[in-house]
Amino acid sequence: QGTRVGFYSSSCPQVESIVKSVVQSHFKSDPTVAPGLLRMHFHDCFVQGCDGSILIDGSNTEKTAPPNQLLRGYEVIDDAKIQLEAACPGVVSCADILALAARDSVVETGGATWVVPTGRRDGTVSQASDAGNLPGFRDTVDVQKQKFSAKGLNTQDLVTLVGGHTIGTTACQFFSYRLYNFTSTGPDPSIEPSFVSQLQALCPQNGDGSRRIGLDTGSANRFDNSFFANLRDGKGILESDQKLWTDDSTKTFVQRFLGIRGLLGLTFSVEFGKSMVKMSNIEVKTGTAGEIRKVCSKVN
Ligand code: HEM
Numbered sequence: 001q002g003t004r005v006g007f008y009s010s011s012c013p014q015v016e017s018i019v020k021s022v023v024q025s026h027f028k029s030d031p032t033v034a035p036g037l038l039r040m041h042f043h044d045c046f047v048q049g050c051d052g053s054i055l056i057d058g059s060n061t062e063k064t065a066p067p068n069q070l071l072r073g074y075e076v077i078d079d080a081k082i083q084l085e086a087a088c089p090g091v092v093s094c095a096d097i098l099a100l101a102a103r104d105s106v107v108e109t110g111g112a113t114w115v116v117p118t119g120r121r122d123g124t125v126s127q128a129s130d131a132g133n134l135p136g137f138r139d140t141v142d143v144q145k146q147k148f149s150a151k152g153l154n155t156q157d158l159v160t161l162v163g164g165h166t167i168g169t170t171a172c173q174f175f176s177y178r179l180y181n182f183t184s185t186g187p188d189p190s191i192e193p194s195f196v197s198q199l200q201a202l203c204p205q206n207g208d209g210s211r212r213i214g215l216d217t218g219s220a221n222r223f224d225n226s227f228f229a230n231l232r233d234g235k236g237i238l239e240s241d242q243k244l245w246t247d248d249s250t251k252t253f254v255q256r257f258l259g260i261r262g263l264l265g266l267t268f269s270v271e272f273g274k275s276m277v278k279m280s281n282i283e284v285k286t287g288t289a290g291e292i293r294k295v296c297s298k299v300n
Pocket residue numbers: 032034035036038039042070071072135136137138139144161162164165167168169170171174238240
């Protein structure tokens with residue numbers, strides 16, 4: 001794979017503490033950076049591998065593509081990079097900063113920690129047209145599985161990583177179609193009926209599509225198991241999330257996270273770290289490939 005734990009132990013021993021303190025200070029003034037950074041790392045890894053390609057500014061770069069337009073937390077990465085350039089100039093890649101910041105964001109919101117192997121190098125290519133292989137919120141489970149397996153991630157990784165939706169929010173525009181005229185007789189039948197009216201109040205028909213609501217109702221700020229209980233209860237917000245409960249191949253993992261009797265239990269917080277390490281190693285550039293950017297928003 002090429003990355004390893006402790007890659008910077010002699011070249012920049014302070015790297016982890018610097019990234020952590022930068023994430024913490026931004027999180028204090030703006031807690032939305034935590035889900036923002038977790039999602040950003042996912043969107044980085046799925047396009048050109050975990051190489052910081054998502055961070056590049058410019059017309060027609062990845063960040064301009066529709067699935068990436070609402071990403072947030074870029075300022076945290078820039079800030080960490082400035083501090084790291086002062087401490088260990090030219091050493092730490094932006095791709096590694098993002099991988100570490102994603103882990104630190106989970107910890108800030110109450111998740112369990114994991115060890116992040118480092119040594120990623122930064123890519124030099126960032127094109128909006130490459131963002132097409134990111135999963136979409138209307139994707140079937142089969143398509144979700146295909147997109148993950150194309151990146152070496154299995155069905156358990158899919159369910160586990162989508163569990164990242166235990167924190168953060170979504171704009172009404174990505175799910176309000178489920179609440180009105182989804183079928184000829186009304187809302188998406190997979191939504192718990194009493195929950196439909198709650199959601200309709202939050203996202204009125206023809207209302208402001210940019211309004212945001214939690215992806216994990218009742219627990220959008222906590223990295224916990226609640227997201228899976230919401231799927232069981234017909235309270236998934238995104239169509240793609242709720243489908244994980246409709247399809248047998250993914251439902252069994254949701255049930256295992258919930259500790260359903262008769263099934264071998266899985267601990268979400270532990271599995272999340274394991275699947276993140278796999279995701280964080282997608283198509284990494286190491287050794288002499290790519291570069292170490294001086295500024296994360298542009299190639300050298
Ligand atoms: C089938 C796969 C997935 C789909 C279709 C999907 C789709 C979405 C959508 C539509 C949003 C709302 C964006 C917005 O309104 O700003 C969102 C948010 C989010 N996603 Fe995913 N996602 C998927 C997988 C993942 C994975 C694997 C992770 C991380 C490991 C993740 C982490 C997040 C987070 C943390 C947010 C909240 C962002 C914020 O509050 O700014 N998602 N996702």
